[in-house]
Amino acid sequence: MSDEITFTIDGVEVTGTQGQTIMQAADQAGIYIPRLCWHADLSPGGSCRVCTVKVNGRAQAACTYPISEGMLVQNETDEIREWRKSIVEMLFVEGNHFCMFCEKSGNCELQAMAYRFGIATPRYPYMFPQRDVDASHPDVFIDRNRCILCGRCVRASRDVDGKNIFQFVNRGRETRIAINAEANLADTALSAMDKAVEVCPVGAILRKRVGYAVPVGKRKYDHEPIGSDIEARRAKS
Numbered sequence: 001m002s003d004e005i006t007f008t009i010d011g012v013e014v015t016g017t018q019g020q021t022i023m024q025a026a027d028q029a030g031i032y033i034p035r036l037c038w039h040a041d042l043s044p045g046g047s048c049r050v051c052t053v054k055v056n057g058r059a060q061a062a063c064t065y066p067i068s069e070g071m072l073v074q075n076e077t078d079e080i081r082e083w084r085k086s087i088v089e090m091l092f093v094e095g096n097h098f099c100m101f102c103e104k105s106g107n108c109e110l111q112a113m114a115y116r117f118g119i120a121t122p123r124y125p126y127m128f129p130q131r132d133v134d135a136s137h138p139d140v141f142i143d144r145n146r147c148i149l150c151g152r153c154v155r156a157s158r159d160v161d162g163k164n165i166f167q168f169v170n171r172g173r174e175t176r177i178a179i180n181a182e183a184n185l186a187d188t189a190l191s192a193m194d195k196a197v198e199v200c201p202v203g204a205i206l207r208k209r210v211g212y213a214v215p216v217g218k219r220k221y222d223h224e225p226i227g228s229d230i231e232a233r234r235a236k237s
């Protein structure tokens with residue numbers, strides 16, 4: 001029996017294989033579904049909900065939902081776009097994101113997503129939370145003001161680095177990323193080359209002494225919106 005599965009995304013027929021998620025099949029077909037907590041080298045976290053689509057009329061996370069024969073997926077509708085835009089806006093007001101001073105500016109997925117959704121100023125009031133910065137490590141710092149709680153560092157440290165350095169603590173609006181040491185980042189086994197450092201989508205975990213290495217105009221998202229690489233695949237086919 002063939003393990004091919006055919007379904008539609010916004011009316012376009014897509015073929016995937018048994019066991020794939022909607023996100024995987026869409027990527028393969030060159031259809032971009034916005035995402036923030038998802039990373040190609042990690043297991044899906046399913047936490048940010050930026051990838052929300054409608055499956056047969058019900059909201060689901062595309063990064064975790066498995067494909068099935070004949071399913072009807074909606075991706076680019078005004079309603080879904082508005083949900084995603086709201087999530088990104090809430091992420092901006094929930095932390096302290098000052099793009100103009102941030103080393104990750106131009107390479108930041110949150111910033112790039114805001115540009116993609118045309119967000120100039122969030123519609124919600126800023127919360128200006130008190131968050132700490134840990135610069136104790138010789139090669140890496142963590143700035144929790146910029147953390148969006150995507151959990152990529154948690155999954156990367158656990159599943160790829162095998163170190164379990166990062167984990168979530170507290171709940172609700174008090175949730176934050178903690179480290180597996182009583183004191184500081186310097187007391188952990190973290191290396192600047194760890195996957196957990198590489199996968200941070202924002203400027204929360206950064207290597208020291210490499211900031212602003214790429215000039216404005218040559219940064220990752222200076223010319224092409226986030227998701228263009230996937231959409232280019234479709235344009236070629």
Ligand code: FES
Pocket residue numbers: 034035036037038045046047048049050051052061062063064
């Ligand atoms: Fe799917 Fe974050 S990318 S929930």
